[in-house]
Amino acid sequence: EAVIKQGNNLLINNDAPLEHPLDRKLFIRPGLQTCFLAPLKMGGAVTGLLFLGNSRPASFVGIEEPMDQIVSLLPLAVEKNRLSLSVTKRDQEMGSLKQIGSMLAASTFDREEVLKHTMDMIRTIMNVEAGSLLLLEKEELAFKTSFNINPEINVDALKSFRVKLGEGVSGYSATSGEPVLVRDTGASRHFRNDFDRQTGFQTRSVLCVPLISRGKVLGVIEILNKINDDFNDDDLHLLQSIATSVSIALENSRLYQETLSMAENERGIRKMFQKFVPREIVDKIIHNTESDKPLIEELKILTLLNIDLRGFSTISQKIGPQRTVAMLNHFFACMGDIVFKHGGIVDKYLGDGFLAIFGAPISCATDADNAIAAALEMQAKLPAINDHFSGELEAPLAMGISIHTGEAVVGNIGFDKKMDYTVIGDSVNVVFRIQDLAKSRPNGILISEKSRIAAMNSIxxxxxxxxxxxxxxxxxxxIYELVGSRLRGRNDG
Known part of the structure; x- marks a missing residue:
């Protein structure tokens, strides 16, 4: 104590009085006759003590000068060794982190695989008796994967437990978003031994760090009882670095699953919508690349087209239900393709006809022109359809087409169990009334004046x-009967 306080060398011979019990223990019991003590200094402060003893009396007389040189170099050697060990340990930690990063990068985007790899690596690197990874679910922490070096401990039993936010070390870490290091659980106000009672494990020390992504706590990693040592700040920093890599991997997994879900949802939308809507319009609905405005408006200017087979009841009675269905499917396929070709959608089937919409969900300046072009192509297609059924029908098919342009409400109509994208309003009633007028003109096309005016790009x-x-x-x-149409050129008035 005198050497450390005074910072000077001390030579003790056996004839010196030794009153302190520690002095007698160090000198008399081992049979030492003389001792030499020198302080080890680093940066002016005493960091240690050199102790030499010999059973022969007066054996250290005259060694003070050479020992001064040794004592001056010894702290440098100790510090160099400490730094070397620190660098070696740091290199090992960096290697471990690199190994974890590579492991997580190679674990695809399967969350369960990410969690399993994480705890396998932590068990090896951190040298602990037990550990768990818990994720936040509905304001509670759920055990996702755990390990314990004692095979008698059933870690699977933890999966049924939940930890409330703020409760225990893990709950406190998740709530605060801060790491928690508990060297003695008996002295910790955060530690709770509920799980020790359930599993039979004895927790002496705890290190817990949160998993954080985009400022949001995803869960925690908790390790217990460092083997043959206490947890220190280096352990905390290493586990935090691991937690950062795991948080990134979990976020990547979430984004990957979200992307898969979106892709599956898009496939479902395409599969459903392309039965009624051209591919180009489906692309615009899904991606909405042209503007930030909603693609499905509530009130729009639409051009409506209604096509209706004449004498359908008589035909169906003569050819029977099965052949009627086959005939209708072929007729609708041919006419529906023409609607799609000209940028329209088939809104609803009406038994012996259908209602088509031009201008929803995507509208353009040529909606009326497109509807008129589609009607003329349908009219021209009818002879080929009749040729297809040659010999099957007693008389050729006849039809009527009506077209009207006006305001209508368009969108998802229905309730949560049955929803249709459809159109309602006076304009729908008008196009059906015009269809009644078309019945006296077989294969005729009737259009309203509003559609004639709206078709600005056609003559x-x-x-x-x-x-x-x-x-x-x-x-x-x-009302007009449509005979023909051509695109307006530069020289047309």
């Missing part, structure tokens, strides 16, 4: 039919 060949009462809200509409 229409039409015959005026007359004025028609469209109802109290719309008043009278002028």
């Amino acid at each position: 229409l060949d039409v015959k005026e039919i007359g004025m028609y009462d469209a109802g109290s809200t719309l008043g009278e509409l002028r």
